[in-house]
Amino acid sequence: MEYTRLGRSGLSVSRLVLGTMNFGTRTSETDSHAIMNRAHEHGINFFDTADIYGGEDGAGRTEQIIGRWFATGGGRRDRTVLATKVYGPMGDGPNDRGLSALHIRRAVEASLKRLRTDHIDLYQMHHIDRGTPWEEIWEAFSVLRGQGKVLYFGSSNFAGWHIAQAQEAARTRHFLGLVSEQSIYNLMSRWAELEVLPAAREYGLGVIPWSPLHGGVLSGVLRKEREGSAARSGTGLWAAALEERRESVEAYEKLCAGLGEDPAHVGLAWLLAQKGVTGPIIGPRTMDQLDGTLRALEIDLAPRTLARLNEIFPPPAPNGPNPAPEAYAW
Structure with missing residues (x-):
């Protein structure tokens, strides 16, 4: 396993992040525990969850599953x-x-209880709250830090402007501020490159991409359709994204076949090659899916391959070919 620092912090985390949103919904508790055990065997030490995960069983269900796994001992929480x-x-x-x-205050106490731990390593705001001033948020967070209940803070689904607001407000309090931003980012959704990634790099935040395979569209879905093994039916957002970009997905799968690599692994490897990315969130439903993702760490995409990927899935450029912020202020 490869490790990196989480943003400008001194915290070392694995370059693959275990996402747990399927735990308790699409993956049973027994299988969830087995997947977490295997993740540790592979050296994955960075686990991501949320208080609202739980599906029909109700919010908090996923944290409870993780908490019961911690309670089985064996140094699981410490690792x-x-x-x-x-x-x-x-x-x-x-x-x-x-x-x-x-x-x-209420949410952190409830999460600590469900997770059966005395502290949270990274506490992330799941969305911007436009109705609460930053002075209030950072004061509440500083209390948690002082109590030892939370060590680091992060954001999720923030715009670049939100990151700037948060960090400047933290600066006035002489507070470390955010160390990470969790954002949707993949070959098919590259909007984060316009402002989120530049802001994160400027302020020293590690970027944690969610939906790294765009809901499975970048996992070889056309090949799976031909084989009759596609995991999802052709409905909803997944089908809409595929239908809108079918030619691009076909070209992508052809490129991956030429490389002799699984499309899912190439998609993860591309993210790992992007400046400022800490590690993508993988959300395996099975042990085989978890084991397979390790291949992404071994793929070294050549410059010509990266160039071809840019041709298939062009980066957003509202004002010519320059990256942000030069795309706006040339």
């Missing part, structure tokens, strides 16, 4: 860099969501 999130609705009350000091 895990644990990341969870706050913001989403956890009840019907008006203060059961968002980033108010009241909700943050």
Whole structure:
């Protein structure tokens, strides 16, 4: 396993992040525990979850599954860099969501209880809260840091402007601020390159891409369709994305076949090659899927391959070929 620092912090994390959103929904608790065990065997030490994960069993279910796994001992908690999130609705009350000091206090205590731990390594805001001032948010977070209940803080689904706001507000408090941003980022969704990635690099945040294979569209879905083994039916957002970019996906799968590599592994390897990316979130439903993702760490994409990927999935350029922020202010 390869490791890197999480943004400008001194925290060392694996370059593949174990996502747990399937735990308790598409993956049973027994299988979830087995996947986490195998992740540790592979050296994956960075686990990501959220208080709202749980599906039909209710918010908090996934954290409970992880907590029961920690409780089995064997140094599991000590070997895990644990990341969870706050913001989403956890009840019907008006203060059961968002980033108010009241909700943050309640949410962190509930997460600690479900996770059966005394601290969270990375506490992430799941979304920007436009109705709560940064002074309130950072004050609430500084209390948690002082109490030893949270060590680092991160954001998720923030715009570049939000990152700048957060960091400048933290600076006035002489506070470390954010160390990571979790954003949708993959070959088919490269909008983060316009402002989020430049802001993250400027402020020293590690970028943690979610949906690295665009909901499975970059996992070799056309080949799986031909083989009759596609994991999802042709409906919803997944089908819409495929239909809109079918020619690009066909070219992508052809390129991967020429490389002799699985499309899913190439998609992850591309993210790992991007400046500022800490590691993509992988969300395996099975042990085989987890084992297979390790191949992505071994793929070294040649410059001509990277250039071809840019041709198939061009980066967003609203004002010519320059990257942001030069795309706006040339």
